[in-house]
Amino acid sequence: MKKTVRILAAVLAIGMAAACTGCGGGNSAGGDSKEVVWCLPVGTSQDEAAVHEKVNEYVKEKLGVDLRIDTIDSGSYEQKMQMMNASNEDYDICFTSNWLNNYYTNIENDIFLPIGELMKKETPALYGLFNEKMWDGVKVDGEIYGIMNQQIFAWAPALLFPEKNLEATGFTIDDFSDLKDLTPYLEKVVELTGKPVRVPTTWKAHTLKAGIEHIAGDDVPVGIYTADTGLKVFNVFESPEFKDYAKLVYDWRIAGLQHEDIIFKDGNEVKATIDSAVTEFAFEYPNTDKPGYAESLTEEYGTTMVVKRIAKPYLTSSGVTATLQAINSNSEKPIDALKVLELVNTDKYLYNLLVYGIEGRNYTKIGENKIEKSKDNVYGVSDWAMGNTFLGYTTENVPDNVHEQTHEINSTAEFSPAYGFVADLSEFGVQVSNCKSVISEYLSGLEQGVADYNTVYEQFVQKLKAAGADILVEEVQKQIDEWKKN
Amino acid sequence: MKKQKLSNAVIILILSVAALCFVLPFVIVISTSLSNEKQILIEGCGLLPRDFDLSTYKYIFDNPIQIINAYKTTIIVTVIGTALSMLFQSGIAYCIARPDFLWKRQLSFFVYFTMLFSGGLVPSYILITQFLHLKDTIWAIILPMLCGGWNIFLLRTHFQTMPFSLIEAAKIDGGGEYFIFFKIAMPIVKTGIATVTLFVMMGYWNEWYLSMLYISKDEIVTLQYLLTRMLNDVSFMNKANEVVGGSAGVGSSSTIPLRMATCILAAGPMLLGFPFVQKYFVKGVTVGSVKG
Numbered sequence: 001m002k003k004t005v006r007i008l009a010a011v012l013a014i015g016m017a018a019a020c021t022g023c024g025g026g027n028s029a030g031g032d033s034k035e036v037v038w039c040l041p042v043g044t045s046q047d048e049a050a051v052h053e054k055v056n057e058y059v060k061e062k063l064g065v066d067l068r069i070d071t072i073d074s075g076s077y078e079q080k081m082q083m084m085n086a087s088n089e090d091y092d093i094c095f096t097s098n099w100l101n102n103y104y105t106n107i108e109n110d111i112f113l114p115i116g117e118l119m120k121k122e123t124p125a126l127y128g129l130f131n132e133k134m135w136d137g138v139k140v141d142g143e144i145y146g147i148m149n150q151q152i153f154a155w156a157p158a159l160l161f162p163e164k165n166l167e168a169t170g171f172t173i174d175d176f177s178d179l180k181d182l183t184p185y186l187e188k189v190v191e192l193t194g195k196p197v198r199v200p201t202t203w204k205a206h207t208l209k210a211g212i213e214h215i216a217g218d219d220v221p222v223g224i225y226t227a228d229t230g231l232k233v234f235n236v237f238e239s240p241e242f243k244d245y246a247k248l249v250y251d252w253r254i255a256g257l258q259h260e261d262i263i264f265k266d267g268n269e270v271k272a273t274i275d276s277a278v279t280e281f282a283f284e285y286p287n288t289d290k291p292g293y294a295e296s297l298t299e300e301y302g303t304t305m306v307v308k309r310i311a312k313p314y315l316t317s318s319g320v321t322a323t324l325q326a327i328n329s330n331s332e333k334p335i336d337a338l339k340v341l342e343l344v345n346t347d348k349y350l351y352n353l354l355v356y357g358i359e360g361r362n363y364t365k366i367g368e369n370k371i372e373k374s375k376d377n378v379y380g381v382s383d384w385a386m387g388n389t390f391l392g393y394t395t396e397n398v399p400d401n402v403h404e405q406t407h408e409i410n411s412t413a414e415f416s417p418a419y420g421f422v423a424d425l426s427e428f429g430v431q432v433s434n435c436k437s438v439i440s441e442y443l444s445g446l447e448q449g450v451a452d453y454n455t456v457y458e459q460f461v462q463k464l465k466a467a468g469a470d471i472l473v474e475e476v477q478k479q480i481d482e483w484k485k486n
Numbered sequence: 487m488k489k490q491k492l493s494n495a496v497i498i499l500i501l502s503v504a505a506l507c508f509v510l511p512f513v514i515v516i517s518t519s520l521s522n523e524k525q526i527l528i529e530g531c532g533l534l535p536r537d538f539d540l541s542t543y544k545y546i547f548d549n550p551i552q553i554i555n556a557y558k559t560t561i562i563v564t565v566i567g568t569a570l571s572m573l574f575q576s577g578i579a580y581c582i583a584r585p586d587f588l589w590k591r592q593l594s595f596f597v598y599f600t601m602l603f604s605g606g607l608v609p610s611y612i613l614i615t616q617f618l619h620l621k622d623t624i625w626a627i628i629l630p631m632l633c634g635g636w637n638i639f640l641l642r643t644h645f646q647t648m649p650f651s652l653i654e655a656a657k658i659d660g661g662g663e664y665f666i667f668f669k670i671a672m673p674i675v676k677t678g679i680a681t682v683t684l685f686v687m688m689g690y691w692n693e694w695y696l697s698m699l700y701i702s703k704d705e706i707v708t709l710q711y712l713l714t715r716m717l718n719d720v721s722f723m724n725k726a727n728e729v730v731g732g733s734a735g736v737g738s739s740s741t742i743p744l745r746m747a748t749c750i751l752a753a754g755p756m757l758l759g760f761p762f763v764q765k766y767f768v769k770g771v772t773v774g775s776v777k778g
Contacts, residue, residue, distance in 0.1 A: 071702075
């Protein structure tokens with residue numbers, strides 16, 4: 001009896017092992033029917049099931065394929081996509097950009113399909129959304145791997161003030177066209193209230209006004225002058241423009257025109273300071289102005305905000321690679337996937353279905369293009385993640401002509417002389433990370449005038465040199481000279 | 487006498503300070519979750535709620551489906567996981583501890599080997615999704631954590647305290663292997679079982695990484711992952727808003743009190759439940775020390 005049990009046990013064990021290996025092989029291919037899988041970092045919305053069903057119905061009717069949208073929540077999108085790519089999982093389209101699911105890294109690992117020629121042949125409408133010059137921004141080694149989600153691409157430096165603060169101090173928004181013009185305003189505020197203002201300036205917001213572009217990322221100190229078609233590369237933090245800026249905010253601090261605390265640009269904290277700032281006479285100096293931004297702030301802070309552009313809008317390749325869709329090189333139906341993207345980016349009904357949901361259920365129409373979201377059956381995803389935002393309806397607190405305004409900014413923007421250039425600093429990882437840590441240590445003190453400019457600035461420059469900033473400048477100059485030749 | 491009183495007082499003082507260090511952060515979390523969000527941004531967190539405000543909890547319980555599902559999933563995973571895990575782990579440990587087991591050494595080595603080398607993240611991902619097809623099921627969370635080499639060896643040590651003569655005696659009296667295992671061996675190592683059960687239970691309750699990797703269906707997300715996700719969404723939205731234009735999409739604006747409230751809901755049950763089971767642990771730990 002005991003022997004039988006033992007033999008039985010052995011057989012069972014072997015059987016289980018065999019079954020497990022047998023389980024493999026039958027790979028779950030992306031649906032046997034023609035199913036296109038699209039991965040997006042938007043998180044599950046409450047009413048998702050109903051909306052996705054409608055979407056699938058429409059796509060099936062128009063293109064004959066099923067569309068399955070895999071909404072991955074934003075926090076884990078990066079890791080999940082890395083896993084999926086490393087294990088060659090079957091998906092067709094995914095969201096990519098220069099800050100999430102990095103476009104360039106994936107291209108290097110052959111994750112994305114080059115789609116330039118395919119688009120011209122199969123989906124000319126999609127290709128026609130942007131002009132040739134724009135497409136150059138997403139080209140790597142001459143090939144297009146991603147399709148831009150049309151939205152605001154250009155960066156437009158601006159200043160925003162609560163209107164009543166301006167009236168109280170006797171200025172108008174047109175008095176300001178640069179940071180230095182703010183000095184009399186700050187003086188007036190101290191006169192009126194006896195307290196200095198919290199000045200939320202950052203170097204990032206000021207770079208374009210100063211005429212400089214960081215061409216290898218915000219925390220790599222390598223840049224060019226925006227007007228320089230000769231493309232001379234230099235260390236941004238050694239430039240006279242940066243020195244002037246740092247000196248200015250420091251002088252403000254010394255003269256008692258600036259509040260002592262540093263403001264960290266961490267969403268909630270800046271918002272809080274602006275909240276209290278509405279009574280404290282502060283202002284906002286964002287990284288970029290967007291159409292409708294002043295209106296949305298007006299809504300949020302409960303007081304009218306006025307905005308003044310202080311420099312011409314400027315277009316960089318990082319602007320256009322901020323939101324892209326790419327096709328997986330393992331995809332078995334790239335043409336179907338492209339056709340789906342074309343439909344999303346050109347069909348107004350489908351795009352709004354994806355972004356806002358079903359009319360009557362998730363929102364009600366209160367105008368030709370204006371909608372009001374419902375309180376129940378909540379559905380909403382970031383429009384910039386889906387596709388052509390110009391097709392979208394506008395919600396209540398957004399101006400009606402926001403798309404026209406955006407289009408205007410994009411088309412009148414100045415192209416960067418380095419548009420299309422991508423710096424490859426993968427072999428200089430050590431210098432890059434050293435520079436990053438130096439910058440994170442020193443920059444916030446200098447850019448808000450908290451650190452003692454006269455002593456700390458020198459230290460900053462020395463440390464940057466020691467971290468290898470000059471090596472990086474040289475390398476990028478070399479690369480850009482190469483790129484210029486083509 | 488005086489000396490002892492003094493040293494007692496010092497010890498009590500030190501321990502009180504240490505205890506405070508553990509308790510205070512938690513008090514702050516509770517008070518923040520009961521505060522008004524705007525006040526928090528202006529004043530910061532503190533021991534007392536800023537503008538006592540139940541709106542955060544109201545917001546959570548207005549749409550409780552997510553939290554309820556997460557609780558349900560986490561409880562199921564923890565219960566099933568702990569039960570299965572203890573069964574298998576003690577089973578293996580018992581076998582390795584038995585002196586008359588033929589393949590004792592080989593099995594020990596097999597277990598030990600897994601503690602030294604691991605295939606890595608990508609191979610385990612491929613194994614679970616493509617070979618075992620466990621993606622989007624709770625088994626993807628339960629199975630990977632089922633057996634841990636460390637726990638098995640700990641249990642083995644406990645089992646080894648049992649004299650082999652006891653097993654022989656039971657056999658003579660007509661006991662089968664399963665009878666000996668469940669009715670004789672397990673009760674002897676109750677303390678070890680209790681300790682390992684606690685570890686395993688905490689492991690399952692706090693697990694979020696596996697949930698993140700393998701679960702896409704919102705209904706079977708675990709509690710800790712829900713919390714992590716809420717925290718991550720905030721930093722994601724900040725990053726996105728910096729780089730991307732377009733109308734600010736429906737960002738999950740998880741305010742600070744909301745995050746704190748979710749913290750409480752995630753950690754609360756464990757914290758509340760522990761004092762009740764604590765006495766069993768104390769009993770279990772000391773019962774074997776006095777030889778009757």
